[in-house]
Every structure is written in C-alpha cells, then in structure tokens.
Amino acid sequence: MKMAVFSSKPYDKQFLSAANNGGHSLKFLEPRLTAETASLSSGYEGVCVFVHDELSRPVLDILSSQGCRLVALRCAGFNNVDLVAAQELGITVVRVPAYSPASVAEFAVGLLLTLNRKFHRSYNRVREGNFSLDGLVGFDLEGKTVGVIGTGKIGQIFIRIMRGFDCRVLAHDPHEDNAAKKLGATYVPLETLFAESDIISLHCPLMPSTHHLINTESVLKLKAGVTLINTSRGALIDSSAAIEGIKSGKIGALGLDVYEEESGIFYENLSECIIDDDILMRLLTFPNVMITSHQAFFTKEALENIARTTLGNITEFAGAGTCVNQVK
Ligand code: NAD
Numbered sequence: 001m002k003m004a005v006f007s008s009k010p011y012d013k014q015f016l017s018a019a020n021n022g023g024h025s026l027k028f029l030e031p032r033l034t035a036e037t038a039s040l041s042s043g044y045e046g047v048c049v050f051v052h053d054e055l056s057r058p059v060l061d062i063l064s065s066q067g068c069r070l071v072a073l074r075c076a077g078f079n080n081v082d083l084v085a086a087q088e089l090g091i092t093v094v095r096v097p098a099y100s101p102a103s104v105a106e107f108a109v110g111l112l113l114t115l116n117r118k119f120h121r122s123y124n125r126v127r128e129g130n131f132s133l134d135g136l137v138g139f140d141l142e143g144k145t146v147g148v149i150g151t152g153k154i155g156q157i158f159i160r161i162m163r164g165f166d167c168r169v170l171a172h173d174p175h176e177d178n179a180a181k182k183l184g185a186t187y188v189p190l191e192t193l194f195a196e197s198d199i200i201s202l203h204c205p206l207m208p209s210t211h212h213l214i215n216t217e218s219v220l221k222l223k224a225g226v227t228l229i230n231t232s233r234g235a236l237i238d239s240s241a242a243i244e245g246i247k248s249g250k251i252g253a254l255g256l257d258v259y260e261e262e263s264g265i266f267y268e269n270l271s272e273c274i275i276d277d278d279i280l281m282r283l284l285t286f287p288n289v290m291i292t293s294h295q296a297f298f299t300k301e302a303l304e305n306i307a308r309t310t311l312g313n314i315t316e317f318a319g320a321g322t323c324v325n326q327v328k
Contacts, residue, residue, distance in 0.1 A: 069090070117136075147171070147197030211236070214242065
C-alpha cells in the first residue's frame, strides 16, 4: 500500500524501513498530521500516525476526500482519533495493542526512583565537585503502599516490580484481574487508594471517564506527600490542580512522562524557543517535579515491535480489507 507516514523521526524511518518486508511504499513526512498538513498525503491510500497526530473529524474528512482508507496508528492509545467519524467515512483504524508493556512499566519505576533518590541532582552535583548530601534524602520503598490505577498490561508489570521492592500494592480498575491479584495487588475503591497510597502510578487509558481523574477534588483526598507518576496520558491529570497540590504539599513529588498539552512541544527541540505554555513552565520550576518527553515506550524492543506490527497491520488490511488489530 502507499502510506504517508506522519510525524516521522529518524528512528521511525530506520525501524519501519527495516520491517517493511511487504514492500509497502512509505513516504516519510516530518510534520504532524493536522488539517493544515493533511494534503501532504494526497494520493496515498493510508496514513501512518503517532500520538500527536490529529485525527479529528475535519482531518478525517480531508483524508477521506483524498482517498484514504486506512489509519495505521504506531501506538496503542487511540484517544486522538474520532472513531465515529472514521467509521462513517469508511476509514479503517488499526493500532499496535501491545509492543513492550515492560518498557513503560520500567520507565515509571525509573521516574519513581529518580524523584525519590534524586539521581539527577547527585549526578550534576558530583560532576561539579559538590559531594554534599544536603537535600538528597529519600525514603525506603520497602513497606510503602503503592496505588496502581489501571491493571492492564503495563499496570501488571508495574505491580510485579513494586512487589519486588516489598511494597504493599493497592489497585483500582473497573475490571478486576485475577493475574493482578496473584501478583499481590489488592483491589480497593479509588477513594481508599487515594487515601492510603504513598505512591500512585497511573496506567489506565484516557477516556471521557478518566479525563482529569486527578483534579482539585481528588488531590484533596490524597495522602499528604504522595509521589504521583503518570506515564499513561497527560489529560488524566488536571495540571493546574497538580500545581496547587505541589504548592500545598499534598503532592510530595510528581513524575510526568506525559502532559495534557504536550502535542507540538514533546518530541521537538525547542531549546532556542520561548515556550508559550505557562503551566508547563511552572511545573518545570519545582525541584520535586520530573518531566520527560513521552519517552517511556522508547526502547529498541518496543520500536522493533511497533514497526513489525504496524507493517503487519497494513499488509493484513491490504490483503483482507480487515485487520485483527482494528479499533472499533
Ligand atoms: P491496557 O488496555 O492493557 O490496560 C488498561 C487498563 O486500564 C485496563 O485494565 C482497563 O480496564 C483499565 N481502566 C479503564 N478505565 C479505568 C478507570 N476508570 N480506572 C482504572 N482503570 C481503568 O493498556 P496498557 O497497555 O496497560 O496501557 C495503559 C496506558 O499506557 C495506555 O492507555 C496508554 O495511554 C499508555 N501508554 C503510554 C506510553 C508512553 O510511552 N508513555 C506507551 C504505551 C502506552
């Protein structure tokens, strides 16, 4: 198939080209897919997109008018796609349901350890000849209570790792999973998880029901000094409420790999630019906040799996007109 690959970075080109056994014609385009850039895919049968590409109704309308039949997501989440519009326009949407849940779970643990033990600050201090420990005190993870919201593929690996640290794990998910229970997690109502957890890690998808799950009201219910980690989707947290939570001390540390307004900022080198996002810039001023640029998935294994599944999805759709990884 002739596919226009939006938001292409050098690593996308490298891994997708290596996996392209089916001989699809891939046009690598650097811009993000928006209404303004959609015309770049004119003449292509499908688009291959990532987390910051916009697949709203107006964009899908343009794609459809250009003959697009397939949206191939190079990610698991599909919150950036208007699925109703896609269905009405006869555009099939496929995704990569799982590529390396370990990559994200391990990264969440990395954020937690870094915030707690302040590796980033020690690294810089020691390189400057400052061997003082002032301000670097952390806490033992052993015996602490960890709340895991969303116990799917990533959440379960996170539970396993935290059990390895001898933590007590509380979990919340509308679908309780025996595998998570076997790993040692105890399902509790959200309120209990909020009240008892020293650490909370978010691993649920972004949906209308989870939008701003952490908001002004829920921040008040948290245990004072909680460490909050979000490697899932930015809009699970109301960033303004998080700032107030940090200022009041309710949130003792905040690790974000995702941010609700990350689109157009994350994945770009803006080091020479004035960043027009006062909330993000305020978050970056706190010593107990660590922000990374939607990097949790970024391992060799994940990139290989994403490329292989994405190309496989395109091949399957080209042959059968349907795909096992279709989003409905
Ligand atoms: P998954 O589908 O295996 O698990 C998601 C779980 O969340 C399910 O068990 C589901 O029942 C649960 N859930 C749904 N609504 C909930 C709610 N209201 N409260 C609590 N739990 C709820 O998904 P996964 O592969 O584990 O991925 C989880 C999320 O991680 C994805 O949705 C995606 O947003 C994010 N992600 C981030 C990165 C990254 O690089 N930062 C990479 C991959 C995935």
